Structures are given as structure tokens and as C-alpha cells.
Amino acid sequence: MTSQLTEIDHVAIAVNDIDAAIAWYESVFGAVVVHREVVESDGVDEALIRVADSYIQLLTPTRDDSPVAKYLAKNGEGLHHVAYRVDNCAATLEAVKASGARVIDQTPRPGSRGTIVAFVHPKASFGTLIELVEETR
Ligand code: CO
Numbered sequence: 001m002t003s004q005l006t007e008i009d010h011v012a013i014a015v016n017d018i019d020a021a022i023a024w025y026e027s028v029f030g031a032v033v034v035h036r037e038v039v040e041s042d043g044v045d046e047a048l049i050r051v052a053d054s055y056i057q058l059l060t061p062t063r064d065d066s067p068v069a070k071y072l073a074k075n076g077e078g079l080h081h082v083a084y085r086v087d088n089c090a091a092t093l094e095a096v097k098a099s100g101a102r103v104i105d106q107t108p109r110p111g112s113r114g115t116i117v118a119f120v121h122p123k124a125s126f127g128t129l130i131e132l133v134e135e136t137r
Contacts (some may be wrong), residue, residue, distance in 0.1 A: 004087070004088075004092045007084070007085040008054045008085070009084060009085040009115075010055040010056065010057040010084070011056055011057065011081075012046075012069050012079075012083065013058055014060070014068050015060050015064060016077060017060070017063070018045055021058045025058075032050060035055075039111075040062070041110075043066025044059050044060065044068050046112060048113075059080055063116075065072070081129035081130065083130075084133065085133050085134075086120035086134055088134060089116045089132050090116075092132050093108060093118045093120075094100055102122060102123055103121060103123070113134050113135075115136060116133075117134070120132070
């Protein structure tokens with residue numbers, strides 16, 4: 001059986017001050033932000049820092065009812081989710097559901113950068129919020 005998880009797409013870190021976090025990554029590691037996007041549907045402002053073929057995704061909420069705002073209030077800053085690249089988000093999501101695991105998204109939906117994404121509930125995946133990412137370009 002071939003793994004449906006083809007690469008790490010990104011590791012997401014929730015932060016209170018995204019500009020401070022970007023400045024830190026830039027000054028300490030010489031890291032480069034290659035994409036910045038506000039995803040209104042998720043209530044987040046994100047910055048992607050390229051690391052080889054993957055990204056570090058710095059995430060901060062844009063409103064108080066954003067899931068990331070709730071996460072920060074409960075857990076503080078830190079690792080928020082791990083995103084795996086898949087060839088077919090819908091097919092992999094179906095495999096997750098067929099295993100009986102709880103999912104956050106019943107069907108794939110648009111993510112940032114024109115991707116198609118779906119989240120798996122951390123209760124189903126040993127404590128890690130998992131995002132499945134299908135690139136469309
Ligand atoms: Co993500």
C-alpha cells in the first residue's frame with residue numbers, strides 16, 4: 001500500500017503577535033516569508049516561511065471567535081497542527097472516515113494558496129490536529 005501522505009506541507013504554530021514572530025524567524029534564522037494571507041473563513045492571518053519543500057505556518061487570529069483565538073486562550077502559543085500533502089484530499093478524508101475516526105470537515109474545502117483542505121479531529125489522531133492538503137496548481 002502506498003502512503004497517501006506524500007510530504008509535510010506545513011507545520012502550523014499559533015502566535016499572539018505574527019509580526020514579532022516573523023521578525024524573529026527572519027533575524028535569527030534568515031528565514032523568508034514567501035506567502036502572507038488572511039483567510040477570512042477561518043479567522044486567521046497566516047505567514048508561510050519556506051523550509052525546503054515545506055513551510056512553517058505562523059498563525060494568528062483575526063477575530064475573537066476564531067478557532068485559533070480559542071486555541072491561544074486555552075493553550076497559549078505553540079504547535080497548532082501538522083499538515084500533510086495528499087494527492088486527493090477527498091479520497092484520504094474518506095479513508096479517515098472509514099476508519100471510524102472523527103473529522104472536523106466532512107468534505108474538503110478551500111484552504112490558503114488555492115489548496116483544498118480537510119481537518120481531522122485531534123481526538124482521532126493521538127492528540128495532533130491534522131490537516132490534509134491537496135495542491136491544485
Ligand atoms: Co494549515
